[in-house]
Amino acid sequence: MSDLADRTATIEKTFNAPLKLVWDAWTQSEHIVKWWAPKGMDIKVIEHNFEVGGTWKYSMLMPDGNEFISEGKYIEIKVQERIVTRADFKPMTQNVELQIHFEADKDQTKFIFKVIHATPEYCKQQEEMGFYNGWGSAFDRLDRFLKNSIN
Amino acid sequence: MYICNQTVTYIMRRDVFQAIADPIRRAIIELLASESLTVNQVAEQFEISRPAISKHLKILSECGIISFNQVGRERLCLIQPQKLIPAFLWIKQYNKLWEDRIDSFENYINQLQSKQQKNE
Numbered sequence: 001m002s003d004l005a006d007r008t009a010t011i012e013k014t015f016n017a018p019l020k021l022v023w024d025a026w027t028q029s030e031h032i033v034k035w036w037a038p039k040g041m042d043i044k045v046i047e048h049n050f051e052v053g054g055t056w057k058y059s060m061l062m063p064d065g066n067e068f069i070s071e072g073k074y075i076e077i078k079v080q081e082r083i084v085t086r087a088d089f090k091p092m093t094q095n096v097e098l099q100i101h102f103e104a105d106k107d108q109t110k111f112i113f114k115v116i117h118a119t120p121e122y123c124k125q126q127e128e129m130g131f132y133n134g135w136g137s138a139f140d141r142l143d144r145f146l147k148n149s150i151n
Numbered sequence: 152m153y154i155c156n157q158t159v160t161y162i163m164r165r166d167v168f169q170a171i172a173d174p175i176r177r178a179i180i181e182l183l184a185s186e187s188l189t190v191n192q193v194a195e196q197f198e199i200s201r202p203a204i205s206k207h208l209k210i211l212s213e214c215g216i217i218s219f220n221q222v223g224r225e226r227l228c229l230i231q232p233q234k235l236i237p238a239f240l241w242i243k244q245y246n247k248l249w250e251d252r253i254d255s256f257e258n259y260i261n262q263l264q265s266k267q268q269k270n271e
Contacts, residue, residue: 035252036252
């Protein structure tokens with residue numbers, strides 16, 4: 001599918017740690033709570049059924065008291081190799097697919113992470129909502145406005 | 152009765168994301184972010200009907216994004232910028248979310264790694 005590249009964000013890294021450690025840190029809930037949430041945000045793992053068809057659900061508390069829910073369902077799991085999961089980040093980015101690929105390279109681990117947005121139509125809809133262009137500048141203006149109001 | 156309650160709950164759910172889901176409302180927010188305007192002044196900026204503008208202003212008000220201030224016979228629309236923060240945070244997060252999360256993951260496994268090496 002030629003449009004796949006247009007709706008996929010890819011991050012590639014090589015971690016300076018062995019595959020088993022990287023895999024465990026990515027897939028076990030006691031580790032996930034340590035890195036999933038942005039700095040300063042609390043995270044709760046509500047569900048974490050790490051198996052094909054299993055659901056996961058994390059809740060993060062935003063500074064303003066609102067909850068930010070991330071949830072999904074595992075589609076494919078190949079131990080120490082590959083994870084595919086559907087994911088919804090409510091309220092805004094829904095219906096994406098995450099593909100995570102792990103590969104041992106001596107004592108290091110190659111890591112490829114992809115976020116695939118649902119369909120061109122969905123991306124277009126998000127675009128019309130202004131999130132990919134234009135709206136950012138409006139928020140920059142509001143940012144200045146906020147700073148001026150505080151000062 | 153149960154269905155009635157469900158409906159009410161749904162209608163009452165007004166938040167910043169609902170406020171910015173419509174292009175006219177986003178335009179109104181941009182307009183009011185630079186200056187406070189009366190309802191008539193807002194309506195003059197758009198080609199849609201006055202009642203349609205009033206409806207959008209009502210939704211924005213229910214979402215807490217604007218408030219009204221009665222000035223003589225006119226109603227002045229004031230933006231409540233703090234109410235936009237959740238959306239603002241969300242967009243900033245969205246742009247950098249995954250990169251930051253992967254960086255955070257990398258830091259964490261580096262910590263785990265050095266802990267294990269110390270124990271060996």
